[in-house]
Amino acid sequence: MTLFRNVVFIAAIAGLVAGVVLACMQAYATVPLILKAEVYEQAGGGHTHDHGLSPAAAGSNAMSSAVPAEAATAEDEGWAPADGFERFAFTVVANVVTGIGFALILVAASELAGGIGNWRQGLFWGLAGFAVFTLAPNLGLPPELPAMPPADLAQRQIWWTATVVATAAGLGLLAFRKSLPLAVIAVALIVAPHIVGAPQPDSFESPIPEGLHHQFVVAVTLTNLVFWLVLGAVVGVVRGRLTGAATGLRDSLA
Amino acid sequence: MNTASVSLGASVSSQSRFVQLALAAFLGVFVMGFVGFSHIDAVHNAAHDYRHSMGFPCH
Numbered sequence: 001m002t003l004f005r006n007v008v009f010i011a012a013i014a015g016l017v018a019g020v021v022l023a024c025m026q027a028y029a030t031v032p033l034i035l036k037a038e039v040y041e042q043a044g045g046g047h048t049h050d051h052g053l054s055p056a057a058a059g060s061n062a063m064s065s066a067v068p069a070e071a072a073t074a075e076d077e078g079w080a081p082a083d084g085f086e087r088f089a090f091t092v093v094a095n096v097v098t099g100i101g102f103a104l105i106l107v108a109a110s111e112l113a114g115g116i117g118n119w120r121q122g123l124f125w126g127l128a129g130f131a132v133f134t135l136a137p138n139l140g141l142p143p144e145l146p147a148m149p150p151a152d153l154a155q156r157q158i159w160w161t162a163t164v165v166a167t168a169a170g171l172g173l174l175a176f177r178k179s180l181p182l183a184v185i186a187v188a189l190i191v192a193p194h195i196v197g198a199p200q201p202d203s204f205e206s207p208i209p210e211g212l213h214h215q216f217v218v219a220v221t222l223t224n225l226v227f228w229l230v231l232g233a234v235v236g237v238v239r240g241r242l243t244g245a246a247t248g249l250r251d252s253l254a
Numbered sequence: 255m256n257t258a259s260v261s262l263g264a265s266v267s268s269q270s271r272f273v274q275l276a277l278a279a280f281l282g283v284f285v286m287g288f289v290g291f292s293h294i295d296a297v298h299n300a301a302h303d304y305r306h307s308m309g310f311p312c313h
Contacts, residue, residue: 002262003275004275004278007262007275008281011282026303026304030303031307034306034307078298079295087303091301091303091307093300094289094301094304097289098304100285101284102282104278104281104282105279105282105283107278108276109279111271111275134309138309141309143307143308144309144312144313146306146313150311150312150313153313156311157291160310160311224308239262242262243262
């Protein structure tokens, strides 16, 4: 399992670095906007984190609409980190953990194609990751602020996942297969999820000002772009060091 | 694209290579799915700001 161990090692370092960078950017760019939106959310009707109480969810489930709103809120909230440091600490942890998750996917995929040789190749792999995990799904499902009207959660998660898979497959075909029919299929794969269309809420009425949401979409897109570029570049650097050592020591790393 | 001249774990067979890479990717998907997509309330609340900041489907 030498290869597996090396992949995990590279992913852990890259995910840690990129995750911390992303968390710092979020602290300045996105989290303040989320907190602002929560003020509108509280002014508009009461509770934060209204799991399962969205109009769509209530409409699709006769049982939940029969439950009084306050009782359901109390049951649904569950544990949550205290505002301030604790909340931010959990955001940092989530960033690092998923950063390592994204890095594992990135390193595994790039090894199949020969591996990321240096930081510049890493930038381009990072761009691909950004296109797959941020650009494509966010075209159909723009990043949402709390209190914005959501469509059904499970349906959005399915669309999001399908879009990521189709875009990744499409980009892979475009980059690594030199045949015209496959290129046509690749473009079709990238376009298809948007023709099917993302699940939309019943109503677009929202207490969140349009300007605030636009600012949030820009912030999410740019912070993710930097995250993916850093992730790819660090993978390139760490992998370069590791393979350099391996040639010197002839697999004695194993 | 010019590929790296040295691969990680050069001595393993191509089949074992694929299995190990698939395993690593699966681990990544699992970690990401748990933090970003889990319906467990405590996990959702802990990673709430992160989910919004990534544009993951939330609420």
